[in-house]
Amino acid sequence: MTKDVLAAIDIADLLFNIADSRCKKSYEQLFVHVAPRLLNFSRKQLRDESMALEVVQETMLKVWLKAHLYNSSKGAAMTWIYSVARNAKFDLLRRTKHHQDWVQGDDLWPILSEERDTDKLPKEFEPIVKQELQELIEELPPAQAAVVRMICLQGLTHQEASEALGVPIGTVKSRLRLALQKMKEALDE
Template identity: 30%
Template sequence: MPDIPPLAAAQERSLDDLLVAVARDRDRGAFSELFHRIAPKLKGYLQRLGAGPSQADELAQEVMLLVWRRAEAFDPVRSGAATWIFTIARNKRIDTLRRERRPEIDPDDPALVPAIVPDAPPSADRTIESVEDTARLRAAILRLPAEQADLLRLAYFEDQPHAAIAATRGLPLGTVKSRLRLAMGRLRRELEEGR
């Protein structure tokens, strides 16, 4: 009987044998043969599942990469190599369909950026009300004692911390806080009476 060349002998191996060789020995030659024998069938299968030619080709490559990475999970007692690989392909296609149905959110989408979408202009009556409220507030601040009005201006209009106000005015921090509290109470009462 003539010697069989190694390539011919390898071609006679079953898909199960090739996958076991990949799992057990990380045999690149066995994987290469497995790839060349099954990848074209995978592509056709994925196209029958609705993938376009380029997507089917990409998915087939992803499946074969998973086969290489997870070959040790193959159990020839539970299923054949082809069944195992085609199950991976089917699951990969389902995952792709799910992603297509629920696309990822693009954080740069102008509809999602609140600063780009202008707010609706306020109604005319709300604009008039706002102007009147502002006028009442200014009048109430003018009626405050000068020292309270000054502290209020520093704290709320110039946004200075209470400790900084105390340092610049030469007052104890507690005094600044109590005078601001008195000023706010007085403003609140005057604004409530003016309504």
């Protein structure tokens, strides 16, 4: 048996273990084996490192959640995983196309920026806005709130926040994106 055939059998077995018993060890082995391949695939397709990382993260999340949908009679395990990655890529591209009004931290914290414009909020409103922002941050899930505090309030880069939290940079970006979207929706209400 060649190494590729053995790897395909192992990947299928790992998928079945994930689907049957939510085996985290199997998922970890699958992740270690598959994520680098997916990253190379995504880099070639997108030519954007952050989007490629996000595709890998979304793909691996969907593999965890939808492993029960894999059917070995319809194709190889890696083929199924690449299909999930392709769909994740299309979803990401559609999202970015429709979300041209991407929420930036500067949009939410105009008074906290270092260069203050004279046409921004008067000084007497600063404590009110700061209080409201703190309340919005406190309503977020703890992982998202930590990322918002680090990046938007403390001024850390995505990489620095990733290292401080011990999570992949794609996770930091996803948490920030979700948190800012939740905060924007709360402000719109």
